[in-house]
Amino acid sequence: MFFTEQLELLLSTGVTLHAALVSLSKQTTNPVLRTLMEELSQGVMQGRPFSQALAQHPEVFSSTYVTLVGAAENGGFLHDVLKQLLEMEEKREELRSTLVSALSYPVFLAFFSFAVVAFILVFVFPKFGKMFISIKDELPSTTLALMWASDVLRYHWAIVLGVTVAAVFLIRSWVRSSQGRQTLDLFKLRTPGLRNIFVPVYLVQMLRTMGLSLNNGVSLVDTLRCCRDIVENTIMRRFLKEVEDRVQEGADFSVAFKEGAFLPPLVKQMITTGDETGNLGKVMIRVADYYERELGKRLQKLSKTAEPVMLLIMGTIVGVLVSSLILPIFKLTRAVG
Numbered sequence: 001m002f003f004t005e006q007l008e009l010l011l012s013t014g015v016t017l018h019a020a021l022v023s024l025s026k027q028t029t030n031p032v033l034r035t036l037m038e039e040l041s042q043g044v045m046q047g048r049p050f051s052q053a054l055a056q057h058p059e060v061f062s063s064t065y066v067t068l069v070g071a072a073e074n075g076g077f078l079h080d081v082l083k084q085l086l087e088m089e090e091k092r093e094e095l096r097s098t099l100v101s102a103l104s105y106p107v108f109l110a111f112f113s114f115a116v117v118a119f120i121l122v123f124v125f126p127k128f129g130k131m132f133i134s135i136k137d138e139l140p141s142t143t144l145a146l147m148w149a150s151d152v153l154r155y156h157w158a159i160v161l162g163v164t165v166a167a168v169f170l171i172r173s174w175v176r177s178s179q180g181r182q183t184l185d186l187f188k189l190r191t192p193g194l195r196n197i198f199v200p201v202y203l204v205q206m207l208r209t210m211g212l213s214l215n216n217g218v219s220l221v222d223t224l225r226c227c228r229d230i231v232e233n234t235i236m237r238r239f240l241k242e243v244e245d246r247v248q249e250g251a252d253f254s255v256a257f258k259e260g261a262f263l264p265p266l267v268k269q270m271i272t273t274g275d276e277t278g279n280l281g282k283v284m285i286r287v288a289d290y291y292e293r294e295l296g297k298r299l300q301k302l303s304k305t306a307e308p309v310m311l312l313i314m315g316t317i318v319g320v321l322v323s324s325l326i327l328p329i330f331k332l333t334r335a336v337g
Contacts, residue, residue, distance in 0.1 A: 001089050003033070008082035017078070018044045036060065049073055064209050064226040071217045084212055095204060095292060102299040102306075109310040113317055118153065120321055125150040132328050143324040185233045189262045197302070198233070199262060200295040204288045206231050206240070207267075211284030220247055235262070253280070 003024070010020035018041055025037035036057060043053030051070030054061045065085060072081035129147060132139055139147075153160060174180035188198040209230045213223040224244040228237045239260050246256035254275035258268045267287060274283025 001086065001093070003037075004082055004086045004089065008079060008086060011079045011082065017050060050078070062226075063229045064213065067218055067222055067226050068213060068216055071213075077216075081216055084216070088208055088212055091208070091292065092205070095201070095295070098296055098299055099201070102303040105303065106306040106310050109307075109314060113310075113314050116314075117317060117321070121146060121150040122153050124325075126154065128325060128328070131332060138331055139328055140324060142320055143328055146321070146324050182234050185235045188233065189235055195262075196298060197295070199264070200291040200298070202231055202233050202236050203263075203267060204292045204295065206236065207284040207291075208288035211281045211288060214281030214284070220253060 006024055006027075007020055010023060011017065015023070021037055021041035021044060025034050025041060028034045028037060039056070040050075040053045043056065044050055049070065050073055051066050054069055055066045068081050068085060069078065072078040125146060129150070132143070132147070175184055188194050206227050209227050210223050213226060214220065218226075221244060224240050224247065228240050231237055231240065239262075242259075243253070243256045247253055252275065254268075254272040257263075257271050260268075270283050270287050271280070274280040277283075
């Protein structure tokens with residue numbers, strides 16, 4: 001975003017591309033970014049197209065970025081495309097921050113609840129364990145379960161830690177595997193609660209990039225190929241590959257696109273309308289904007305709903321812990337009386 005914004009600003013003032021890259025390399029304090037600028041300026045100075053120089057750094061510039069810059073070079077509107085790329089990246093960062101802010105508070109409460117429970121089991125319950133030995137047969141089942149958990153954490157913490165680390169490692173390895181990634185991506189698209197969040201996210205990623213590409217003269221096949229690198233879901237990527245193959249075989253884009261099982265009917269209808277009227281790129285951007293607004297509303301509602309739910313769960317956990325301590329104390333008091 002820094003690179004795109006600064007380069008767009010320099011080009012808008014009439015500075016040549018090579019001079020702009022040299023100026024950016026001198027202004028940049030980050031050594032990695034400075035090296036990148038220098039390599040780009042050297043590539044342009046040697047006569048290579050700017051898009052080819054960008055393509056030498058796929059870890060920084062996506063295929064969509066490179067393709068759009070290449071189309072802009074041929075059309076002579078590089079400054080406009082850089083501005084559009086910057087706006088797209090800003091909206092993507094805004095969407096990412098909205099997702100993080102909506103999920104951060106529930107995750108914090110969950111970890112806080114776990115820490116409180118672990119503290120009580122390790123440091124509080126052992127002090128009452130000796131008191132409860134005389135009435136062990138009369139203890140509630142929750143008290144017995146918590147006492148057992150307390151003993152496990154105190155005397156077998158190394159085993160618990162090892163099992164936890166191994167479980168996290170195995171789950172992480174499975175998620176990174178091809179089968180695990182596909183299963184998880186399919187779960188996101190089919191689960192009712194998650195589907196209402198992740199499908200709009202993928203639609204915004206896919207449609208905004210496709211609309212921007214088509215509006216700047218990129219062919220439909222190249223647009224579909226580039227979008228596969230943008231969408232963060234293997235099932236959606238496979239769907240885009242199928243649409244690309246159908247289009248190369250001569251099928252209409254809207255006909256192939258409507259076969260997506262996870263696409264809402266509104267999207268299929270709007271894409272068909274855009275394809276028939278020749279305004280496919282504009283329609284895609286409008287649909288992406290619509291789902292981005294809807295996603296923001298859903299995330300706000302989810303955040304507001306998650307807070308009382310998590311507080312209710314924490315209250316229930318605290319209630320179980322307190323009752324597991326208080327009830328045996330009452331029984332001891334009656335026995336002494």
